[in-house]
């Protein structure tokens with residue numbers, strides 16, 4: 001078992017991990033989730049004794065990693081698949097690790113087979129693809145046949161077959177009674193792989209519960225209701241009746257309605273009472289991804305803004321509409337950087353910067369007055385389709401519920 005108690009890590013005035021307490025138990029796959037920069041890798045490094053906590057402590061089987069007797073036989077980890085001597089053949093890389101830990105050479109060939117790299121075992125790892133590098137890192141983690149395994153983004157770069165293989169590997173390791181702690185940003189994959197989740201945001205614990213409980217606690221079930229596409233007025237009529245009955249109705253992109261606050265039989269009765277035929281009435285549970293987004297939305301450090309393409313758009317005559325994008329050709333009427341071979345500068349270069357100063361800079365042309373981004377962050381997603389009354393436009397999900405008592409109510413930025 002891995003146990004962290006009050007784990008805190010500061011780098012100068014930056015607090016990467018703050019007062020983190022959790023346990024990772026044997027016999028199940030525990031997913032470790034959190035937005036970019038939330039402190040997952042830092043936590044894993046502290047578990048492995050690669051970083052010292054500023055406060056608190058973390059143990060594996062009751063010992064700090066550095067005090068574990070024969071640690072490489074007890075704990076295996078994949079932190080950074082690129083942390084390999086690229087000039088060394090894959091087999092030699094594993095052999096050197098094995099020798100350092102007193103592991104017999106035949107085990108190297110076993111793990112090469114397990115990860116499917118036996119045919120390239122004598123090739124230098126610097127020529128490996130991202131996915132092959134991941135497999136080599138997983139082989140290194142398995143080398144000592146350890147009881148505790150940590151994987152930081154193990155499916156990064158793997159093809160679908162590789163992802164399925166990692167999923168089954170994690171599950172089988174856990175089924176053998178091992179402790180498996182795995183970080184990932186792929187929610188759909190975590191939903192299929194993990195039994196339990198530890199979620200952090202800005203270095204603090206947001207959740208420590210089973211996947212099932214996490215989804216139930218952070219998402220509301222809803223009904224999908226679909227009326228005949230050919231009669232949009234029926235959809236409006238039903239939406240009005242459902243709203244009047246106390247339901248909350250949101251339009252889905254495909255024209256269906258997402259209804260919360262009313263049980264399915266009641267929705268059916270209301271549809272019958274208003275003489276609206278239904279093409280679909282089905283119960284739904286939000287996905288792990290939706291639940292995760294809902295929980296972590298207040299703890300995301302890096303958000304994209306909408307690309308306004310300022311200065312890249314041709315000026316349109318007053319009243320003209322921008323042309324429709326052509327599949328495979330981008331947006332007609334939008335400048336693309338001229339190829340450098342034709343004397344153009346690939347990007348707008350500052351005055352006096354090499355190139356040919358007499359070449360007119362295509363970006364210097366008058367740009368239309370594109371709308372300015374709102375102050376702060378703009379959502380990465382395009383605006384939802386305009387809703388027609390009485391259907392409410394989709395709204396941002398509610399603020400994350402109060403995290404467990406081990407964490408403050410709001411993920412406070414402790415930096």
Ligand SMILES: Nc1ncnc2c1ncn2[C@@H]1O[C@H](COP(=O)(O)OP(=O)(O)OP(=O)(O)O)[C@@H](O)[C@H]1O
Pocket residue numbers: 011014015016034035036037038039040041042043
């Ligand atoms: N050696 C370091 N020196 C200074 N700051 C660091 C150091 N290592 C990590 N940090 C900072 O600590 C925070 C947590 O980083 P960490 O890599 O642990 O996050 P993460 O959850 O693993 O992110 P990602 O999902 O993007 O991999 C980040 O803000 C990062 O910039």
